[in-house]
């Protein structure tokens with residue numbers, strides 16, 4: 139298997155069978171998310187792994203009745219930070235210092251640059267910045283899933299505010315940015331399982347200057 143075969147194999151799955159993934163498979167995918175690069179290393183998101191059937195049904199309603207939310211083995215919601223406070227930056231710097239065995243004072247310059255970059259941003263801009271990081275991790279998870287022959291669907295077709303309310307995210311200073319469903323394709327009921335991939339030829343998107 140190589141990466142191009144993997145990426146040709148995957149598609150945004152619309153219908154899933156009820157075959158569950160193992161905890162080990164899910165943990166591997168979560169680990170690719172954890173290892174993803176993020177701006178300043180801040181990892182400004184949390185992953186909500188929705189196991190409650192009732193919540194899944196409510197999420198489906200909030201996602202224009204898309205069946206993946208109730209059919210897939212797993213539903214992961216990327217909940218991104220809506221603010222970056224000095225306390226959050228300090229907690230991160232403590233973590234960096236203890237992990238790398240360094241004095242906190244050595245990270246003073248880093249602290250200043252984080253705060254000057256993020257300290258004055260409006261909520262909307264923090265959400266945008268944090269979402270960018272979440273989407274990079276989402277892409278990693280999708281590629282890893284394909285490599286493991288696990289089907290997935292990236293999903294932003296949902297009402298973000300409703301999902302925030304359902305998961306109680308606002309009071310945690312989080313916001314639902316995007317979701318990822320995981321499981322196994324239902325080839326009998328998903329016409330897209332056999333549909334040809336639609337992609338522009340490379341010459342239309344690659345410019346050498």
Ligand SMILES: Cc1cc2nc3c(=O)[nH]c(=O)nc-3n(C[C@H](O)[C@H](O)[C@H](O)COP(=O)(O)O)c2cc1C
Nearest residue numbers: 148149150151152204291292293294295296335336
């Ligand atoms: C950020 C993002 C959000 C998406 N949201 C949805 C969604 O809500 N529902 C869905 O069925 N597909 C969703 N898709 C899947 C795209 O429609 C799909 O990736 C695209 O048509 C290309 O097809 P392929 O991924 O099957 O090759 C989303 C894709 C991305 C990257």
